[in-house]
Amino acid sequence: MFDKTYRQRLEADLSQWEADGVIAPAAAASIRNVLPPLSPGINIAVVVGIVGGLLIAAAFLAFVAAHWTEIARLMRFAILIAGMVVAGGLGAWFAATGRTVLADLCASIGAIIFGAGIALVGQMYHLGDDFAGGMLLWSIGAFAAAMLTGSRGALTVALVAACIWTCMRIYNTPDVLHLPFVVVWLIAAGLALAWNSRVAAHLVAIAVLPWWIATSLRFDFDAAQPSFVLANGAALLFGAGLAIAAAPSPRALRLGSVLSIYGAFSLAIVAFLEVTTVDDIIRFRTGTASAQPLWAIVCGAVGVILALASAGITRRAGEILAACAIGLVLIAAPIWPASAAGEPWFAYAALLCAMLCLVVSGMLDDVRPRIVAGWLGIAGVIAGITWAVKGSLLRRSAFLAAAGIVAVAFATALNRALPRAER
Amino acid sequence: MTEMIASVTKLWQRIPKAVLFIVAILIQCVLLVLMVVDRVQILRDGREVTLQTQPVDPRDLLRGDYVVLRYDISQLAAGALAGKPAAERDAVVFVKIAPNANGLYEAVSVHAEPVAVTAPEVLIRGRVAYSCGSAGRTFCDRLTIKYGLESYFVPEGEGKKLEQARNQQKLRVVAAVLPSGRAAIKRLLLDGEPVYEEPLY
Numbered sequence: 001m002f003d004k005t006y007r008q009r010l011e012a013d014l015s016q017w018e019a020d021g022v023i024a025p026a027a028a029a030s031i032r033n034v035l036p037p038l039s040p041g042i043n044i045a046v047v048v049g050i051v052g053g054l055l056i057a058a059a060f061l062a063f064v065a066a067h068w069t070e071i072a073r074l075m076r077f078a079i080l081i082a083g084m085v086v087a088g089g090l091g092a093w094f095a096a097t098g099r100t101v102l103a104d105l106c107a108s109i110g111a112i113i114f115g116a117g118i119a120l121v122g123q124m125y126h127l128g129d130d131f132a133g134g135m136l137l138w139s140i141g142a143f144a145a146a147m148l149t150g151s152r153g154a155l156t157v158a159l160v161a162a163c164i165w166t167c168m169r170i171y172n173t174p175d176v177l178h179l180p181f182v183v184v185w186l187i188a189a190g191l192a193l194a195w196n197s198r199v200a201a202h203l204v205a206i207a208v209l210p211w212w213i214a215t216s217l218r219f220d221f222d223a224a225q226p227s228f229v230l231a232n233g234a235a236l237l238f239g240a241g242l243a244i245a246a247a248p249s250p251r252a253l254r255l256g257s258v259l260s261i262y263g264a265f266s267l268a269i270v271a272f273l274e275v276t277t278v279d280d281i282i283r284f285r286t287g288t289a290s291a292q293p294l295w296a297i298v299c300g301a302v303g304v305i306l307a308l309a310s311a312g313i314t315r316r317a318g319e320i321l322a323a324c325a326i327g328l329v330l331i332a333a334p335i336w337p338a339s340a341a342g343e344p345w346f347a348y349a350a351l352l353c354a355m356l357c358l359v360v361s362g363m364l365d366d367v368r369p370r371i372v373a374g375w376l377g378i379a380g381v382i383a384g385i386t387w388a389v390k391g392s393l394l395r396r397s398a399f400l401a402a403a404g405i406v407a408v409a410f411a412t413a414l415n416r417a418l419p420r421a422e423r
Numbered sequence: 424m425t426e427m428i429a430s431v432t433k434l435w436q437r438i439p440k441a442v443l444f445i446v447a448i449l450i451q452c453v454l455l456v457l458m459v460v461d462r463v464q465i466l467r468d469g470r471e472v473t474l475q476t477q478p479v480d481p482r483d484l485l486r487g488d489y490v491v492l493r494y495d496i497s498q499l500a501a502g503a504l505a506g507k508p509a510a511e512r513d514a515v516v517f518v519k520i521a522p523n524a525n526g527l528y529e530a531v532s533v534h535a536e537p538v539a540v541t542a543p544e545v546l547i548r549g550r551v552a553y554s555c556g557s558a559g560r561t562f563c564d565r566l567t568i569k570y571g572l573e574s575y576f577v578p579e580g581e582g583k584k585l586e587q588a589r590n591q592q593k594l595r596v597v598a599a600v601l602p603s604g605r606a607a608i609k610r611l612l613l614d615g616e617p618v619y620e621e622p623l624y
Contacts, residue, residue, distance in 0.1 A: 069578045074624050077459075081452060088448035095440035103440070107447065114451040121455060125462035125621070126608045128489060128574020129550075141454050145447040149440070154447075173512050194428065251428070 004038060046101055053105045057112035064120045073124050080120060083113040091149065108153025111142040115161065132168035135161045139184065147191060152199045159188055159207040170214045177295070181211050189255065196251045201258035208237065209266070225291045227273040228333040232296040234270045235303030235326045238263025242310035242319055261369040263303075264322075264358060268377030271329055271351045275384030278336055278344075291333055300330045318365030321357045325374075328354035343392075345399055351381045352403060463623045465607040469599025472520060472528040472545050473612070474572075476594045489576045490585045492596065496520060496530045496547075497568055504533055504562040512560060514551050516568060517604055519544055527595070533566060537604065548604030572598055572608050575619075588613050 014028045042050075060083055064076070071079070091106030115138040121127070122134055142158035145151060166181035185208055192200035212233035216226045241263050245256025307323035332347040332354075355377035362370030385396060474494045496518060504516070517537050520528040521544045531544065540546045549568035555561045575596075577585060588594045595612040611619040 067576060067578045073622075077455075077624075081455070084448050084451060088444045092441035092444035095444065103444075107444065110448060110451070114455070117451070117455045118458065121458045121462070123576040124459075125466075126575050127462070127571070128576070129569055129571045137454060137458070141451040144450040148443040148447040148450075175512060194432065 007035070007038060010035075042101055049102065050105055053109050057109045057116075060113045060116040061119070064116045064123065067123060073120075077117070077120060077124070080113055080117045084110050084117070087113060091151075095149070103149070104151045104153050107145050107149040107151030108157060111145045111151075111154040111157040114138065114141045114145075115157070132165050132172070135165035135168070139165060143184075143187065150195060152197065152203070155188065155191060155200060156203055159203055162188075163207055163210045166211050167214045170211075170218050174218045177215065178211070185211070193251050193255050196254060198254055198258065201255045204255070205237075205241075205259050205262040209262070212237075225278055225333070227270060227277050228292045229296045230273065231267070231270040231329050231333065232292065232300035232303070234263055234266035235300040235330055236263075236306075237303070238267055238322065238326055239303030239306035239310070242322060243306035246310040246313040246319075257367075260322075261367075261373075264362075264370045264373040265376070267326065267329055268355065268358065268373045268380065271332075271355055271377045272380030272384055274329075274332055274336075275348065275351060275381050276388060278347075291336070300326075304330065316365050318361040318363070318367070318370075321361035321364065322370070325354045325357035325361060328357065343395060343399070348381070348385055348399065349403065352378065355381055356407075459624070462607055465601050465605055466599050466609055466621060466623055469601045469605075469607065469609075470545055471597050471609060472522075472547070472600055472606075473526055474596045474598060475527050475592070476589045476596060489574050490582050490589065492573050492575055492589070492594075494570075494572070494596070496528070496570075497573075499530050499533055499566050499568060501562045501564055501566050502533055504535060504566070505564045506555075507535070507562050509535070509551070509560050509562055514560075514562070516549055516551055516566065518547050518549055518568065520547055521545075533568075535562075545600050546602075546604050547598075547600050547606050570598075570606050572596060572606055575608060575611065577619075585611070585613075 010031075014023070014031060017023045018025055018028050060080065064080070068076070087106045087110035091103045091110065094100075094106060095103035118134050118138050118141075127134070139158045139161035142154050142161060146154035146158055162181065162184045166178050166184075169178045169181075185204070188200075188207060189204045192204045213230065216229040216233065238260055241256050241258070241260030243256065245253050245260060247253070247256070304323050304327045307319060307326055311317075311319035311323060328350045332344075332350045335350065336344045336347045355374050358374030358377060359371050360374075362368065362372075362374055382400070385400065388396075474496065476492050476494055499518065514535065517534045519531040519534070519538065519540055521531050523529050528545065532538075537546060547570060549570040551562070552567040552569050553563065555563040575585070585594060593614050595615070596608055597610045597612060597617075598606045599609045600606045607621075609621050610617050
């Protein structure tokens with residue numbers, strides 16, 4: 001889809017350069033010849049087909065929920081099995097004839113009907129007490145389909161079911177870290193690596209977020225601050241993503257860069273959350289208990305170490321700044337209670353510096369999503385400091401003015417120090 | 424490492440796609456059949472016990488198309504277990520039940536581990552819904568226990584009838600219980616007459 005847009009732009013450029021005499025017609029022709037043929041991709045008919053397939057899959061789910069007793073339950077079960085077999089059969093045929101998108105769709109529909117089958121068996125035998133267990137079973141079946149058929153859709157179904165499973169388990173037993181999800185997630189990450197698929201990498205990156213968020217919000221901490229625990233998770237995701245991307249393999253580069261992008265955005269969101277929520281936890285300011293459990297601190301520290309290790313391997317200055325950004329967000333937690341009587345100015349300054357580091361890191365490494373994440377973080381932190389309904393607005397105004405003057409002075413110094421080409 | 428991944432990928436690509444699709448569907452079918460077999464085993468081999476249902480808040484009764492069931496044995500005094508540490512947050516317990524003069528099974532005692540029973544007593548396994556203590560790992564004085572018999576799925580629009588009967592204490596449940604304590608709903612009795620019989624398949 002995006003390749004087509006690139007080709008159109010390249011064709012327009014080639015025509016323009018030919019007309020301007022920048023390149024010879026022979027050079028333009030050889031450029032055109034060296035390009036591989038465009039893959040058929042997804043046309044409108046396929047899009048409509050995908051919608052139709054998803055509607056049929058949803059119909060199976062609704063059919064089970066309707067509990068239509070005019071059809072014997074064994075017959076209903078047989079209908080679902082037949083649906084799975086037909087979906088699998090069609091998928092095999094599409095795969096054999098090279099129509100990979102439709103084959104993927106069929107595997108996804110099969111995985112959804114499998115879920116409807118679990119619901120039907122639960123309904124037949126009145127299994128209403130362990131919804132999470134049903135989700136785990138659905139996830140296992142969909143994972144099997146994804147592994148065997150290479151279906152991104154089945155992987156989506158598997159990860160969605162796994163996320164529901166882990167969130168329910170965390171809710172039910174908030175005093176235990178739900179580590180089995182990590183195993184499931186690592187399997188999914190392994191698939192994304194093996195497939196060398198950007199879509200799968202995005203799915204894997206998205207899937208880790210509900211688990212970490214649920215853990216941070218629900219886990220039984222004494223006086224812990226969820227946004228600090230979230231920050232440690234974002235740090236680990238960002239650092240691990242950079243380290244994976246630094247490995248000498250194009251597969252690792254693809255997976256790692258996607259993970260690091262999600263890590264960068266998570267870090268920016270967490271910085272905003274810290275500014276807006278931490279002061280509300282009064283007991284944290286007055287209590288003696290740690291604001292973050294040890295395992296979370298270790299995760300954050302590992303994130304910084306991995307980012308530095310990645311910088312050491314790739315020799316990219318931007319990654320050193322990324323490690324600084326992660327470190328500064330993490331440092332905000334211990335320095336927050338230093339000014340329990342007033343405002344946490346140092347913590348605010350650390351977060352602002354962290355987001356600035358993120359922007360510059362993205363600029364140096366030429367990673368646009370990281371730049372966007374950094375800008376969003378800066379906007380969020382400034383908005384949080386400016387409009388937080390607490391403390392003295394006059395002091396906040398003075399802090400923002402001082403921070404602004406420091407930034408302008410720093411910019412002036414940089415402008416003089418750097419050679420003109422690097423500005 | 425990269426070479427190994429490449430060779431595994433090559434080997435994988437040699438397997439016909441159709442075979443992989445068939446294996447995927449087979450695995451899913453096997454998982455579904457295993458679920459069915461597990462429940463059929465309880466219904467076929469389990470010993471029948473009749474339990475009295477209790478009315479609960481009507482607003483919670485009909486959620487979509489299922490009826491929430493509570494039993495006389497859902498709320499029990501912990502007895503010797505009260506205040507003792509539990510192995511986990513929602514600990515598994517074993518309730519010894521025995522029939523009364525009306526043939527309805529009532530709780531005799533609650534245990535943290537399986538205990539020997541003599542006929543007509545039956546041991547049913549449940550899970551404590553709420554625990555006491557700061558970490559939730561202590562048995563409370565009164566235990567709310569779930570046996571996996573708390574939901575009864577009904578055809579669209581039929582929940583209300585059962586809900587009313589249950590609130591009038593006219594609804595009873597016959598459950599099949601395996602020696603291991605695992606239970607499944609076998610049939611529903613309305614005024615002593617079977618209204619819903621659960622076939623094995």
